[in-house]
Amino acid sequence: xxxxxxxxxxxxxxxxxxxxxxxxxxxxxxxxxxxxxxxxxxxxxxxxxxxxxxxxxxxxxxxxxxxxxxxxxxxxxxxxxxxxxxxxxxxxxxxxxxxxxxxxxxxxxxxxxxxxxxxxxxxxxxxxxxxxxxxxxxxxxxxxxxxxxxxxxxxxxxxxxxxxxxxxxxxxxxxxxxxxxxxxxxxxxxxxxxxxxxxxxxx
Amino acid sequence: xxxxxxxxxxxxxxxxxxxxxxxxxxxxxxxxxxxxxxxxxxxxxxxxxxxxxxxxxxxxxxxxxxxxxxxxxxxxxxxxxxxxxxxxxxxxxxxxxxxxxxxxxxxxxxxxxxxxxxxxxxxxxxxxxxxxxxx
Numbered sequence: 001x002x003x004x005x006x007x008x009x010x011x012x013x014x015x016x017x018x019x020x021x022x023x024x025x026x027x028x029x030x031x032x033x034x035x036x037x038x039x040x041x042x043x044x045x046x047x048x049x050x051x052x053x054x055x056x057x058x059x060x061x062x063x064x065x066x067x068x069x070x071x072x073x074x075x076x077x078x079x080x081x082x083x084x085x086x087x088x089x090x091x092x093x094x095x096x097x098x099x100x101x102x103x104x105x106x107x108x109x110x111x112x113x114x115x116x117x118x119x120x121x122x123x124x125x126x127x128x129x130x131x132x133x134x135x136x137x138x139x140x141x142x143x144x145x146x147x148x149x150x151x152x153x154x155x156x157x158x159x160x161x162x163x164x165x166x167x168x169x170x171x172x173x174x175x176x177x178x179x180x181x182x183x184x185x186x187x188x189x190x191x192x193x194x195x196x197x198x199x200x201x202x203x
Numbered sequence: 204x205x206x207x208x209x210x211x212x213x214x215x216x217x218x219x220x221x222x223x224x225x226x227x228x229x230x231x232x233x234x235x236x237x238x239x240x241x242x243x244x245x246x247x248x249x250x251x252x253x254x255x256x257x258x259x260x261x262x263x264x265x266x267x268x269x270x271x272x273x274x275x276x277x278x279x280x281x282x283x284x285x286x287x288x289x290x291x292x293x294x295x296x297x298x299x300x301x302x303x304x305x306x307x308x309x310x311x312x313x314x315x316x317x318x319x320x321x322x323x324x325x326x327x328x329x330x331x332x333x334x335x336x337x338x
Contacts, residue, residue: 109220120228128291143308149235156228160213167216189218 009152015178016060023064024071027052029125031076044151046158050098050122054166055173059182062103069099086138090130097129098122114189115170119163123155245307245322248286250279251319262286262305262322272316279320291316 027049047070057065073095077083104123105113131151135144148167174183214222250258252272255265260266260281267280275292283301291313298313307324 024225065338105224112218114216114218114221114223116217117224120221120225124228124231143310146308149232149238152228152232154226156232160225163221164213164216190216 007017016064019178020056020060020067023052023056023068024075027068028075028079029070031072032079035076035080044145044154047123047126047162048165050119050126051162051165051169053099054102054119054122055169057102057106057118058115058166058185059173059179060172062106065102065106066099069095089137090133093133094126094128094130097132098125103124111185111188114163115166116160116163119166120156120159123159123162125154127151127155217264243307243324244284244305245324247323248279248281248320249323250318250320272313272318274316277313277316277318278318286311286320286322288313288320291318 030052031049034045039045053065053069054071056068073088073091074083077085077091082088101124102118105118109117126203127148131144131148135142140153153175170182170186173179174186188192214225245262248258248260248262249256250270252270257270258268258279260268262281262284265282267278270277270279272292277291277298278289279299280287280289282333287303288298288311290299291298293315295311298311298316298318299312301311304311304322306315309322311320312318
């Protein structure tokens with residue numbers, strides 16, 4: 001099929017919309033899956049859904065990250081039946097601060113910050129935002145900040161895990177023709193070690 | 204050594220900036236753990252039963268008091284700058300087993316008897332703390 005330049009732009013936009021919709025859908029699924037998992041400590045969550053947020057950030061930029069994460073929080077809360085409840089406020093507070101930290105990190109460290117760095121920033125933002133909302137709205141006792149060290153430690157670990165997952169997801173996506181330019185951006189990041197991920201044969 | 208290599212092998216997927224960031228975050232976490240350990244000693248004991256303050260006393264004067272809760276009498280002891288619950292009418296005696304506390308922000312609680320004991324650094328005189336203490 002022969003496409004004109006204008007049609008190419010339309011095609012690119014459509015592709016982006018379709019993939020963002022897929023990312024949101026996957027993030028909601030991961031969100032729900034994590035909600036269903038038995039959890040020994042109620043407030044500690046891995047935040048698997050953020051993998052898709054990071055992927056959107058590296059594929060399409062800051063606006064895509066906000067879109068994916070906010071949609072995921074609203075749809076995810078709706079699905080597990082706690083939309084506009086106190087748990088939703090905690091998620092939203094964490095989500096907004098997390099997205100803010102990730103956008104700042106991504107914009108400031110442009111072409112030098114990788115998925116792992118962004119993910120750790122996001123995880124830290126998420127626990128800080130959650131504790132802030134919990135302190136302002138739910139608990140109203142400064143003793144809650146004694147929890148912060150444990151949250152920060154857990155956030156660092158889960159941030160690294162999510163960052164690694166996002167790294168591998170991005171590298172496998174970059175082999176696909178629909179994500180043109182992603183391969184180059186990832187190679188700039190890891191330019192110092194070119195033989196880490198074997199170049200997948202582009203189609 | 205090979206175990207260490209395996210433990211940190213994922214670091215090769217991180218960019219140099221990522222690694223610096225991770226180091227900074229690790230330091231932040233360590234500092235956040237260290238900070239609450241250096242809490243100052245408390246100066247005042249506040250006991251509440253069902254959210255009503257029933258007892259307030261400085262931590263530096265030894266005394267034993269009986270506090271009435273819905274279940275009965277809980278005996279609170281302040282001795283040598285530390286506070287503890289000597290006896291309680293509750294079944295589990297968790298409050299007795301919590302032992303002695305003395306730092307700012309410490310809490311002793313007996314949930315069955317609705318009793319919560321806080322240790323705070325503020326004195327009865329005001330929020331500024333002691334000018335001096337004499338006995």
